[in-house]
Amino acid sequence: AHEFQPLNLALISWGLAKLSYQAEAAFEALCAAATSQIDEFVPQNLVQILWACATCGYRDDALLYGASRVAKRRFRDFSSQHLS
Numbered sequence: 001a002h003e004f005q006p007l008n009l010a011l012i013s014w015g016l017a018k019l020s021y022q023a024e025a026a027f028e029a030l031c032a033a034a035t036s037q038i039d040e041f042v043p044q045n046l047v048q049i050l051w052a053c054a055t056c057g058y059r060d061d062a063l064l065y066g067a068s069r070v071a072k073r074r075f076r077d078f079s080s081q082h083l084s
Contacts (some may be wrong), residue, residue: 034063
């Protein structure tokens with residue numbers, strides 16, 4: 001079992017971004033955990049973690065690749081709000 005579920009990862013990353021917390025080690029760990037369970041993310045949580053990374057200027061290619069794969073496969077699950 002994973003220590004943090006997708007919702008937890010999304011909320012933690014969102015909170016760090018809202019605080020403008022520039023902690024590369026934290027985002028590295030969050031993104032690694034998210035990537036390992038990327039198929040379990042619902043659109044809202046996936047968008048939240050991607051937004052948080054972008055807001056804090058953190059780029060994780062494995063997360064971006066995984067997220068794009070999930071978004072392509074589950075495109076119909078995303079609302080216009082998720083895509084904005």
